[in-house]
Amino acid sequence: MGTIHPISQVTEEITQIFAVLGYAVAEGPQVEDDWHNFDALNIAPEHPARQEHDTFYMARAEGDNRAPHVLRTHTSPVQIRSMLSKGAPLRVIAPGRVFRADYDQTHSPMFHQVEGLAIDRDITMANLKWTLEEFLKAFFEVPSVDLRFRASHFPFTEPSAEVDVRCSWQCGTLKLGEGDSWLEILGSGMVHPKVLESGGIDPAEWQGFAFGMGIDRLAMLKYGIPDLRAFFESDLRWLRHYGFGALEVPTLAGGCESRLCSGR
Template identity: 80%
Template sequence: MDLSELRGKYIEAVAKAADEAALEEVRLAALGKKGEISALMATLGKMDPEARKAAGAQLNVLKDEIDVALRARKAGLADAALDARLKSEWLDVTLPGRPRRMGSIHPVSQVMDELTAIFADMGFSVAEGPQVESDWYNFDALNIPPEHPARQEHDTFFMHRAKGDNRPPHVLRTHTSPVQIRAMLAQGAPIRVIAPGRVYRMDMDQTHTPMFHQVEGMAIDRDISMANLKWVLEEFCRAFFEVDKVELRFRASHFPFTEPSAEVDIRYSNVGGQLKIGEGDKWMEILGSGMMHPKVLAAGGIDPDKWQGFAFGMGIDRIAMLKYGIPDLRAFFDADLRWLRHYGFSPLDMPDLPGGLSR
């Protein structure tokens, strides 16, 4: 079979195809089911074996050559189309980008990260728990008696119960102390944890909101004392407020879950509206603390005759207001973007230990 004329015809047609549509027409005319080469392949069955073998080899060679030419031309057309598009749709990558407002970190989130970093350096891990708690975890396990005012509806959010539902009541947790009970039951002693999170109480004014944030901590070992508690709180305040010296005052108080108990004040001054921690002649209450009550240890599955520990709790929103000069607690939850842009933090402003911790 002399296929040179057929080869030249289709190779030339492939080369002249101006676009992919024209190239597809050439492919169908040559290699399609009704194409010229396909028709010649159909005649092979009528030939004797020797002629069929020779003609089949020639047709396969021609088919492969045209197929290669078609692929090469298609790639060339695609490259040419891309070049034309790049010339017409150019972009100057040296131009400045469109300005976009950056998000900011809420002061509460920032302070949570800061205190977590500080307490982690002292060996405390973070424990978490549910925000809807049974009254056992929220009250009974913490040695809060049934007649305590905190267990009344004017102070605590109780979950709704349908008529005839006699299950124990559930509440929106009023503190993160239930997390300490759960941590003791899960880990046992010795243990050092902090429990930051949201808590809920029926209160609303310039310095109180129905939902706020709190961090509580505890350390349990065989020889824990109030001296250890004092050191931990002093080192935390020094690192958090970024001052070289702090002075704390422990005042005797009463909390059902600690015995003895103490409220802690910090020395400060306020001159011309500028608040300075660690100096001056004024005192400000910042937290409550004490040695853990034996009944609380027992509720957490820890033998109070072998182990003892301290606990403390403070409002995260309060210390954020104190450190960053925020005057009104309610603004924390107003979702005002102007306020957040003013008091918020850059996502790249990672908390560190600016005050350091002495060893």
């Protein structure tokens, strides 16, 4: 008997929570052109993310001097495509596969991200903070969360912030909203004016926030999965243990409370 993969389950949980908050789901190609993946997102030619040790570049025919296509390194190009096609105001999330040349216990050459984008006339960092708090409370099924914003730098947001959530570890089980530890969980910020311009939106009239987090990482944290590599190894024993039954339809909060408490 087959099971629902944890990535599929968690993606559905995330989608349902943000649907209640008014966000549509946007999708885009996994093979991207250089402009959508880098230039439109204010990523300079000398930025480390463009180097071959991070990015998978597609081959060009001999004599073709155009910039090569890439396996997208994030789902941010979907934000650009959404802005160009739908304009403002806009509220979308972009879940999907992304690719980077990295492989260890917490990194994989192919993994999953979800990014969010909200654009309107009077959006501020306060709206971003509220949105993330509501999402994390619903996703981890806790009554409250305590977030810490640390100044950071991303080419596509200004100001930019890494977001930590207060937590504790009890017998190897993560508990949010309590304790003396902090766990980095996502990156966020206000959309850079140059990115809005690339999306065909006037930054003098509109502004917005964006955030991004790893779906695989959220699944690991919520369901106590220790090794990212196991997600992609097709081990039937692992799938039977961590997989979900076909009738375990995600609710608004998502998941199964008994699994969360037991660390499964």
